Amino acid sequence: MTADLPDHPSAVATPEALERETGRLRDTVGRLTPDDLVGPSLCTGWSRGHVVSHLTANALGLADVVRSAVDGADTTMYASEAARDADIEAGAGRSPAEHLDRLTTASRELAGLLSRLTPAHDDATCERTPGGVTVLVRAVPFLRLREVAYHHVDLLHGFAFADLDDRTCAAFLGHELKGLAAADAPPDLVVAAEGYAPVRLEAGGVTVSGAAPALLGWLTRGLTDGVTSDAGDLPHRPEA
Structure with missing residues:
Protein backbone atom coordinates (compact mmCIF):
# COMPACT_ATOMS: atom_id res chain seq x y z
CA MET A 1 0.00 0.00 0.00
CA THR A 2 1.31 3.43 -0.91
CA ALA A 3 1.43 6.23 1.64
CA ASP A 4 -0.26 9.60 1.41
CA LEU A 5 1.90 12.68 1.14
CA PRO A 6 2.26 14.40 4.52
CA ASP A 7 -0.79 16.37 5.69
CA HIS A 8 1.17 18.50 8.15
CA PRO A 9 4.43 19.60 6.47
CA SER A 10 5.41 21.77 9.44
CA ALA A 11 6.36 18.57 11.28
CA VAL A 12 9.60 18.37 9.28
CA ALA A 13 10.68 21.88 10.26
CA THR A 14 12.57 20.93 13.41
CA PRO A 15 15.45 23.03 14.74
CA GLU A 16 17.78 20.23 13.66
CA ALA A 17 16.43 20.19 10.10
CA LEU A 18 16.66 23.95 9.79
CA GLU A 19 20.22 23.97 11.11
CA ARG A 20 21.18 21.14 8.76
CA GLU A 21 19.81 22.78 5.63
CA THR A 22 21.12 26.20 6.65
CA GLY A 23 24.55 24.68 7.15
CA ARG A 24 24.45 23.10 3.71
CA LEU A 25 23.41 26.44 2.23
CA ARG A 26 26.27 28.21 4.00
CA ASP A 27 28.70 25.62 2.63
CA THR A 28 27.53 26.40 -0.90
CA VAL A 29 27.61 30.17 -0.39
CA GLY A 30 31.11 29.82 1.03
CA ARG A 31 32.24 28.29 -2.27
CA LEU A 32 30.81 31.03 -4.48
CA THR A 33 33.33 33.25 -6.24
CA PRO A 34 32.72 36.84 -7.37
CA ASP A 35 32.06 35.51 -10.88
CA ASP A 36 29.62 32.93 -9.52
CA LEU A 37 27.68 35.59 -7.65
CA VAL A 38 27.02 37.70 -10.74
CA GLY A 39 25.94 34.64 -12.73
CA PRO A 40 22.27 33.84 -13.31
CA SER A 41 20.13 31.88 -10.88
CA LEU A 42 16.90 29.98 -11.42
CA CYS A 43 15.00 33.08 -10.26
CA THR A 44 14.15 35.16 -13.31
CA GLY A 45 16.00 38.46 -13.23
CA TRP A 46 18.10 37.57 -10.22
CA SER A 47 21.78 36.74 -10.04
CA ARG A 48 23.08 34.32 -7.44
CA GLY A 49 24.00 37.40 -5.42
CA HIS A 50 20.36 38.48 -5.42
CA VAL A 51 19.31 35.05 -4.15
CA VAL A 52 21.78 35.10 -1.27
CA SER A 53 20.85 38.70 -0.45
CA HIS A 54 17.19 37.66 -0.37
CA LEU A 55 17.92 34.74 1.94
CA THR A 56 19.67 37.10 4.36
CA ALA A 57 16.82 39.63 4.22
CA ASN A 58 14.27 36.85 4.65
CA ALA A 59 15.99 35.59 7.80
CA LEU A 60 15.99 39.10 9.28
CA GLY A 61 12.35 39.63 8.29
CA LEU A 62 11.25 36.36 9.85
CA ALA A 63 13.29 37.22 12.94
CA ASP A 64 11.13 40.33 13.29
CA VAL A 65 8.01 38.17 12.91
CA VAL A 66 9.14 36.00 15.82
CA ARG A 67 10.30 39.05 17.81
CA SER A 68 6.80 40.49 17.57
CA ALA A 69 5.57 37.44 19.50
CA VAL A 70 8.33 36.72 22.00
CA ASP A 71 9.23 40.36 22.80
CA GLY A 72 5.97 42.09 21.93
CA ALA A 73 7.84 44.23 19.41
CA ASP A 74 5.76 46.60 17.30
CA THR A 75 7.14 45.50 13.96
CA THR A 76 6.29 43.97 10.62
CA MET A 77 8.23 41.46 8.56
CA TYR A 78 9.17 44.14 6.03
CA ALA A 79 8.72 47.91 6.16
CA SER A 80 7.16 47.67 2.68
CA GLU A 81 7.46 45.53 -0.42
CA ALA A 82 9.48 48.32 -2.03
CA ALA A 83 11.86 48.40 0.94
CA ARG A 84 12.24 44.62 0.76
CA ASP A 85 13.13 44.76 -2.93
CA ALA A 86 15.54 47.64 -2.37
CA ASP A 87 17.34 45.75 0.42
CA ILE A 88 17.78 42.71 -1.83
CA GLU A 89 19.09 44.84 -4.68
CA ALA A 90 21.45 46.75 -2.41
CA GLY A 91 22.91 43.53 -1.02
CA ALA A 92 23.28 41.64 -4.28
CA GLY A 93 26.73 43.04 -5.00
CA ARG A 94 28.34 42.06 -1.71
CA SER A 95 31.63 40.20 -1.77
CA PRO A 96 31.61 36.44 -1.15
CA ALA A 97 32.90 36.96 2.40
CA GLU A 98 30.27 39.63 3.13
CA HIS A 99 27.48 37.43 1.81
CA LEU A 100 28.56 34.50 3.96
CA ASP A 101 29.03 36.63 7.09
CA ARG A 102 25.66 38.38 6.78
CA LEU A 103 23.80 35.18 5.96
CA THR A 104 25.40 33.39 8.92
CA THR A 105 24.64 36.22 11.34
CA ALA A 106 21.02 36.60 10.20
CA SER A 107 20.41 32.84 10.32
CA ARG A 108 21.79 32.59 13.85
CA GLU A 109 19.66 35.52 14.99
CA LEU A 110 16.54 33.82 13.66
CA ALA A 111 17.48 30.47 15.21
CA GLY A 112 17.97 32.11 18.60
CA LEU A 113 14.56 33.74 18.47
CA LEU A 114 12.86 30.54 17.29
CA SER A 115 14.23 28.74 20.35
CA ARG A 116 12.14 31.09 22.49
CA LEU A 117 8.79 30.18 20.92
CA THR A 118 6.38 28.29 23.18
CA PRO A 119 2.81 26.97 22.75
CA ALA A 120 1.65 30.31 24.15
CA HIS A 121 2.65 31.87 20.83
CA ASP A 122 0.67 29.43 18.67
CA ASP A 123 -2.01 31.95 17.69
CA ALA A 124 0.32 34.93 17.31
CA THR A 125 0.50 36.69 13.95
CA CYS A 126 2.54 39.47 12.43
CA GLU A 127 1.85 41.59 9.36
CA ARG A 128 4.13 41.02 6.39
CA THR A 129 3.97 44.75 5.65
CA PRO A 130 1.95 47.46 7.43
CA GLY A 131 -1.71 46.69 6.74
CA GLY A 132 -0.77 43.68 4.63
CA VAL A 133 -1.33 39.96 4.94
CA THR A 134 -0.43 38.32 8.23
CA VAL A 135 2.16 35.66 8.91
CA LEU A 136 1.40 32.97 11.49
CA VAL A 137 4.34 32.96 13.87
CA ARG A 138 4.26 29.21 14.47
CA ALA A 139 4.63 28.69 10.70
CA VAL A 140 7.98 30.52 10.61
CA PRO A 141 10.21 27.40 10.97
CA PHE A 142 8.58 25.74 7.96
CA LEU A 143 8.54 28.97 5.95
CA ARG A 144 12.27 29.42 6.58
CA LEU A 145 13.12 25.79 5.84
CA ARG A 146 11.30 26.07 2.53
CA GLU A 147 13.06 29.32 1.62
CA VAL A 148 16.46 27.85 2.44
CA ALA A 149 15.87 24.64 0.47
CA TYR A 150 14.18 26.14 -2.59
CA HIS A 151 16.63 29.00 -2.99
CA HIS A 152 19.58 26.69 -2.41
CA VAL A 153 18.40 24.91 -5.55
CA ASP A 154 18.06 28.29 -7.29
CA LEU A 155 21.77 28.95 -6.83
CA LEU A 156 22.53 26.34 -9.53
CA HIS A 157 25.67 25.35 -7.69
CA GLY A 158 25.50 21.63 -7.05
CA PHE A 159 22.40 21.33 -4.87
CA ALA A 160 19.12 19.85 -6.12
CA PHE A 161 15.77 18.85 -4.65
CA ALA A 162 16.99 15.25 -4.82
CA ASP A 163 19.57 16.14 -2.17
CA LEU A 164 16.82 16.70 0.40
CA ASP A 165 15.89 13.80 2.65
CA ASP A 166 12.80 11.90 1.48
CA ARG A 167 10.55 13.07 4.32
CA THR A 168 11.32 16.75 3.81
CA CYS A 169 10.91 16.53 0.06
CA ALA A 170 7.56 14.76 0.42
CA ALA A 171 6.41 17.44 2.89
CA ALA A 193 4.79 10.70 -6.96
CA GLU A 194 6.68 7.41 -6.79
CA GLY A 195 5.88 5.62 -3.53
CA TYR A 196 2.88 7.81 -2.70
CA GLU A 202 -9.54 18.01 -10.14
CA ALA A 203 -11.78 15.37 -11.71
CA GLY A 204 -10.15 13.62 -14.64
CA GLY A 205 -7.16 15.43 -15.98
CA VAL A 206 -3.66 14.65 -17.09
CA THR A 207 -1.51 12.47 -14.85
CA VAL A 208 2.00 13.76 -14.24
CA SER A 209 4.41 11.25 -12.74
CA GLY A 210 7.90 11.09 -11.32
CA ALA A 211 9.91 10.88 -8.14
CA ALA A 212 8.95 13.43 -5.49
CA PRO A 213 12.05 15.62 -6.06
CA ALA A 214 11.44 15.76 -9.81
CA LEU A 215 7.78 16.68 -9.34
CA LEU A 216 8.70 19.33 -6.78
CA GLY A 217 11.19 20.78 -9.25
CA TRP A 218 8.53 20.88 -11.96
CA LEU A 219 5.81 22.41 -9.80
CA THR A 220 8.00 25.08 -8.22
CA ARG A 221 10.70 25.79 -10.78
CA GLY A 222 9.52 24.38 -14.11
CA LEU A 223 12.26 21.74 -14.19
CA THR A 224 11.25 18.83 -16.39
CA ASP A 225 13.94 16.17 -15.88
CA GLY A 226 12.37 12.95 -14.59
CA VAL A 227 8.78 14.12 -15.06
CA THR A 228 6.44 12.38 -17.49
CA SER A 229 2.82 12.82 -18.54
CA ASP A 230 0.27 10.28 -19.74
CA ALA A 231 -0.70 12.87 -22.36
CA GLY A 232 2.75 12.82 -23.94
CA ASP A 233 3.77 16.45 -23.58
CA LEU A 234 3.86 17.91 -20.11
CA PRO A 235 0.96 20.29 -19.41
CA HIS A 236 1.55 23.92 -18.54
CA ARG A 237 3.00 24.18 -15.06
CA PRO A 238 0.23 25.26 -12.66
CA GLU A 239 0.61 28.31 -10.46
CA ALA A 240 -0.62 28.23 -6.87
Missing part, protein backbone atom coordinates in the same frame (compact mmCIF):
# COMPACT_ATOMS: atom_id res chain seq x y z
CA PHE A 172 7.29 20.20 0.46
CA LEU A 173 5.48 18.42 -2.37
CA GLY A 174 2.42 17.87 -0.18
CA HIS A 175 2.45 21.56 0.75
CA GLU A 176 2.57 22.66 -2.89
CA LEU A 177 -0.27 20.33 -3.87
CA LYS A 178 -2.39 21.46 -0.94
CA GLY A 179 -2.01 25.04 -2.14
CA LEU A 180 -3.00 24.12 -5.68
CA ALA A 181 -6.02 22.15 -4.46
CA ALA A 182 -7.19 25.18 -2.47
CA ALA A 183 -7.07 27.51 -5.48
CA ASP A 184 -10.30 28.98 -6.81
CA ALA A 185 -9.79 26.94 -9.98
CA PRO A 186 -7.59 23.91 -9.20
CA PRO A 187 -5.66 22.61 -12.20
CA ASP A 188 -7.14 19.57 -13.95
CA LEU A 189 -4.22 17.41 -12.91
CA VAL A 190 -3.31 14.19 -11.14
CA VAL A 191 0.14 14.17 -9.53
CA ALA A 192 1.59 10.69 -9.02
CA ALA A 197 -0.82 7.72 -3.48
CA PRO A 198 -1.69 9.91 -6.49
CA VAL A 199 -3.14 13.31 -5.66
CA ARG A 200 -6.10 14.29 -7.81
CA LEU A 201 -6.45 18.06 -7.95
Whole structure:
Protein backbone atom coordinates (compact mmCIF):
# COMPACT_ATOMS: atom_id res chain seq x y z
CA MET A 1 0.00 0.00 0.00
CA THR A 2 1.31 3.43 -0.91
CA ALA A 3 1.43 6.23 1.64
CA ASP A 4 -0.26 9.60 1.41
CA LEU A 5 1.90 12.68 1.14
CA PRO A 6 2.26 14.40 4.52
CA ASP A 7 -0.79 16.37 5.69
CA HIS A 8 1.17 18.50 8.15
CA PRO A 9 4.43 19.60 6.47
CA SER A 10 5.41 21.77 9.44
CA ALA A 11 6.36 18.57 11.28
CA VAL A 12 9.60 18.37 9.28
CA ALA A 13 10.68 21.88 10.26
CA THR A 14 12.57 20.93 13.41
CA PRO A 15 15.45 23.03 14.74
CA GLU A 16 17.78 20.23 13.66
CA ALA A 17 16.43 20.19 10.10
CA LEU A 18 16.66 23.95 9.79
CA GLU A 19 20.22 23.97 11.11
CA ARG A 20 21.18 21.14 8.76
CA GLU A 21 19.81 22.78 5.63
CA THR A 22 21.12 26.20 6.65
CA GLY A 23 24.55 24.68 7.15
CA ARG A 24 24.45 23.10 3.71
CA LEU A 25 23.41 26.44 2.23
CA ARG A 26 26.27 28.21 4.00
CA ASP A 27 28.70 25.62 2.63
CA THR A 28 27.53 26.40 -0.90
CA VAL A 29 27.61 30.17 -0.39
CA GLY A 30 31.11 29.82 1.03
CA ARG A 31 32.24 28.29 -2.27
CA LEU A 32 30.81 31.03 -4.48
CA THR A 33 33.33 33.25 -6.24
CA PRO A 34 32.72 36.84 -7.37
CA ASP A 35 32.06 35.51 -10.88
CA ASP A 36 29.62 32.93 -9.52
CA LEU A 37 27.68 35.59 -7.65
CA VAL A 38 27.02 37.70 -10.74
CA GLY A 39 25.94 34.64 -12.73
CA PRO A 40 22.27 33.84 -13.31
CA SER A 41 20.13 31.88 -10.88
CA LEU A 42 16.90 29.98 -11.42
CA CYS A 43 15.00 33.08 -10.26
CA THR A 44 14.15 35.16 -13.31
CA GLY A 45 16.00 38.46 -13.23
CA TRP A 46 18.10 37.57 -10.22
CA SER A 47 21.78 36.74 -10.04
CA ARG A 48 23.08 34.32 -7.44
CA GLY A 49 24.00 37.40 -5.42
CA HIS A 50 20.36 38.48 -5.42
CA VAL A 51 19.31 35.05 -4.15
CA VAL A 52 21.78 35.10 -1.27
CA SER A 53 20.85 38.70 -0.45
CA HIS A 54 17.19 37.66 -0.37
CA LEU A 55 17.92 34.74 1.94
CA THR A 56 19.67 37.10 4.36
CA ALA A 57 16.82 39.63 4.22
CA ASN A 58 14.27 36.85 4.65
CA ALA A 59 15.99 35.59 7.80
CA LEU A 60 15.99 39.10 9.28
CA GLY A 61 12.35 39.63 8.29
CA LEU A 62 11.25 36.36 9.85
CA ALA A 63 13.29 37.22 12.94
CA ASP A 64 11.13 40.33 13.29
CA VAL A 65 8.01 38.17 12.91
CA VAL A 66 9.14 36.00 15.82
CA ARG A 67 10.30 39.05 17.81
CA SER A 68 6.80 40.49 17.57
CA ALA A 69 5.57 37.44 19.50
CA VAL A 70 8.33 36.72 22.00
CA ASP A 71 9.23 40.36 22.80
CA GLY A 72 5.97 42.09 21.93
CA ALA A 73 7.84 44.23 19.41
CA ASP A 74 5.76 46.60 17.30
CA THR A 75 7.14 45.50 13.96
CA THR A 76 6.29 43.97 10.62
CA MET A 77 8.23 41.46 8.56
CA TYR A 78 9.17 44.14 6.03
CA ALA A 79 8.72 47.91 6.16
CA SER A 80 7.16 47.67 2.68
CA GLU A 81 7.46 45.53 -0.42
CA ALA A 82 9.48 48.32 -2.03
CA ALA A 83 11.86 48.40 0.94
CA ARG A 84 12.24 44.62 0.76
CA ASP A 85 13.13 44.76 -2.93
CA ALA A 86 15.54 47.64 -2.37
CA ASP A 87 17.34 45.75 0.42
CA ILE A 88 17.78 42.71 -1.83
CA GLU A 89 19.09 44.84 -4.68
CA ALA A 90 21.45 46.75 -2.41
CA GLY A 91 22.91 43.53 -1.02
CA ALA A 92 23.28 41.64 -4.28
CA GLY A 93 26.73 43.04 -5.00
CA ARG A 94 28.34 42.06 -1.71
CA SER A 95 31.63 40.20 -1.77
CA PRO A 96 31.61 36.44 -1.15
CA ALA A 97 32.90 36.96 2.40
CA GLU A 98 30.27 39.63 3.13
CA HIS A 99 27.48 37.43 1.81
CA LEU A 100 28.56 34.50 3.96
CA ASP A 101 29.03 36.63 7.09
CA ARG A 102 25.66 38.38 6.78
CA LEU A 103 23.80 35.18 5.96
CA THR A 104 25.40 33.39 8.92
CA THR A 105 24.64 36.22 11.34
CA ALA A 106 21.02 36.60 10.20
CA SER A 107 20.41 32.84 10.32
CA ARG A 108 21.79 32.59 13.85
CA GLU A 109 19.66 35.52 14.99
CA LEU A 110 16.54 33.82 13.66
CA ALA A 111 17.48 30.47 15.21
CA GLY A 112 17.97 32.11 18.60
CA LEU A 113 14.56 33.74 18.47
CA LEU A 114 12.86 30.54 17.29
CA SER A 115 14.23 28.74 20.35
CA ARG A 116 12.14 31.09 22.49
CA LEU A 117 8.79 30.18 20.92
CA THR A 118 6.38 28.29 23.18
CA PRO A 119 2.81 26.97 22.75
CA ALA A 120 1.65 30.31 24.15
CA HIS A 121 2.65 31.87 20.83
CA ASP A 122 0.67 29.43 18.67
CA ASP A 123 -2.01 31.95 17.69
CA ALA A 124 0.32 34.93 17.31
CA THR A 125 0.50 36.69 13.95
CA CYS A 126 2.54 39.47 12.43
CA GLU A 127 1.85 41.59 9.36
CA ARG A 128 4.13 41.02 6.39
CA THR A 129 3.97 44.75 5.65
CA PRO A 130 1.95 47.46 7.43
CA GLY A 131 -1.71 46.69 6.74
CA GLY A 132 -0.77 43.68 4.63
CA VAL A 133 -1.33 39.96 4.94
CA THR A 134 -0.43 38.32 8.23
CA VAL A 135 2.16 35.66 8.91
CA LEU A 136 1.40 32.97 11.49
CA VAL A 137 4.34 32.96 13.87
CA ARG A 138 4.26 29.21 14.47
CA ALA A 139 4.63 28.69 10.70
CA VAL A 140 7.98 30.52 10.61
CA PRO A 141 10.21 27.40 10.97
CA PHE A 142 8.58 25.74 7.96
CA LEU A 143 8.54 28.97 5.95
CA ARG A 144 12.27 29.42 6.58
CA LEU A 145 13.12 25.79 5.84
CA ARG A 146 11.30 26.07 2.53
CA GLU A 147 13.06 29.32 1.62
CA VAL A 148 16.46 27.85 2.44
CA ALA A 149 15.87 24.64 0.47
CA TYR A 150 14.18 26.14 -2.59
CA HIS A 151 16.63 29.00 -2.99
CA HIS A 152 19.58 26.69 -2.41
CA VAL A 153 18.40 24.91 -5.55
CA ASP A 154 18.06 28.29 -7.29
CA LEU A 155 21.77 28.95 -6.83
CA LEU A 156 22.53 26.34 -9.53
CA HIS A 157 25.67 25.35 -7.69
CA GLY A 158 25.50 21.63 -7.05
CA PHE A 159 22.40 21.33 -4.87
CA ALA A 160 19.12 19.85 -6.12
CA PHE A 161 15.77 18.85 -4.65
CA ALA A 162 16.99 15.25 -4.82
CA ASP A 163 19.57 16.14 -2.17
CA LEU A 164 16.82 16.70 0.40
CA ASP A 165 15.89 13.80 2.65
CA ASP A 166 12.80 11.90 1.48
CA ARG A 167 10.55 13.07 4.32
CA THR A 168 11.32 16.75 3.81
CA CYS A 169 10.91 16.53 0.06
CA ALA A 170 7.56 14.76 0.42
CA ALA A 171 6.41 17.44 2.89
CA PHE A 172 7.29 20.20 0.46
CA LEU A 173 5.48 18.42 -2.37
CA GLY A 174 2.42 17.87 -0.18
CA HIS A 175 2.45 21.56 0.75
CA GLU A 176 2.57 22.66 -2.89
CA LEU A 177 -0.27 20.33 -3.87
CA LYS A 178 -2.39 21.46 -0.94
CA GLY A 179 -2.01 25.04 -2.14
CA LEU A 180 -3.00 24.12 -5.68
CA ALA A 181 -6.02 22.15 -4.46
CA ALA A 182 -7.19 25.18 -2.47
CA ALA A 183 -7.07 27.51 -5.48
CA ASP A 184 -10.30 28.98 -6.81
CA ALA A 185 -9.79 26.94 -9.98
CA PRO A 186 -7.59 23.91 -9.20
CA PRO A 187 -5.66 22.61 -12.20
CA ASP A 188 -7.14 19.57 -13.95
CA LEU A 189 -4.22 17.41 -12.91
CA VAL A 190 -3.31 14.19 -11.14
CA VAL A 191 0.14 14.17 -9.53
CA ALA A 192 1.59 10.69 -9.02
CA ALA A 193 4.79 10.70 -6.96
CA GLU A 194 6.68 7.41 -6.79
CA GLY A 195 5.88 5.62 -3.53
CA TYR A 196 2.88 7.81 -2.70
CA ALA A 197 -0.82 7.72 -3.48
CA PRO A 198 -1.69 9.91 -6.49
CA VAL A 199 -3.14 13.31 -5.66
CA ARG A 200 -6.10 14.29 -7.81
CA LEU A 201 -6.45 18.06 -7.95
CA GLU A 202 -9.54 18.01 -10.14
CA ALA A 203 -11.78 15.37 -11.71
CA GLY A 204 -10.15 13.62 -14.64
CA GLY A 205 -7.16 15.43 -15.98
CA VAL A 206 -3.66 14.65 -17.09
CA THR A 207 -1.51 12.47 -14.85
CA VAL A 208 2.00 13.76 -14.24
CA SER A 209 4.41 11.25 -12.74
CA GLY A 210 7.90 11.09 -11.32
CA ALA A 211 9.91 10.88 -8.14
CA ALA A 212 8.95 13.43 -5.49
CA PRO A 213 12.05 15.62 -6.06
CA ALA A 214 11.44 15.76 -9.81
CA LEU A 215 7.78 16.68 -9.34
CA LEU A 216 8.70 19.33 -6.78
CA GLY A 217 11.19 20.78 -9.25
CA TRP A 218 8.53 20.88 -11.96
CA LEU A 219 5.81 22.41 -9.80
CA THR A 220 8.00 25.08 -8.22
CA ARG A 221 10.70 25.79 -10.78
CA GLY A 222 9.52 24.38 -14.11
CA LEU A 223 12.26 21.74 -14.19
CA THR A 224 11.25 18.83 -16.39
CA ASP A 225 13.94 16.17 -15.88
CA GLY A 226 12.37 12.95 -14.59
CA VAL A 227 8.78 14.12 -15.06
CA THR A 228 6.44 12.38 -17.49
CA SER A 229 2.82 12.82 -18.54
CA ASP A 230 0.27 10.28 -19.74
CA ALA A 231 -0.70 12.87 -22.36
CA GLY A 232 2.75 12.82 -23.94
CA ASP A 233 3.77 16.45 -23.58
CA LEU A 234 3.86 17.91 -20.11
CA PRO A 235 0.96 20.29 -19.41
CA HIS A 236 1.55 23.92 -18.54
CA ARG A 237 3.00 24.18 -15.06
CA PRO A 238 0.23 25.26 -12.66
CA GLU A 239 0.61 28.31 -10.46
CA ALA A 240 -0.62 28.23 -6.87
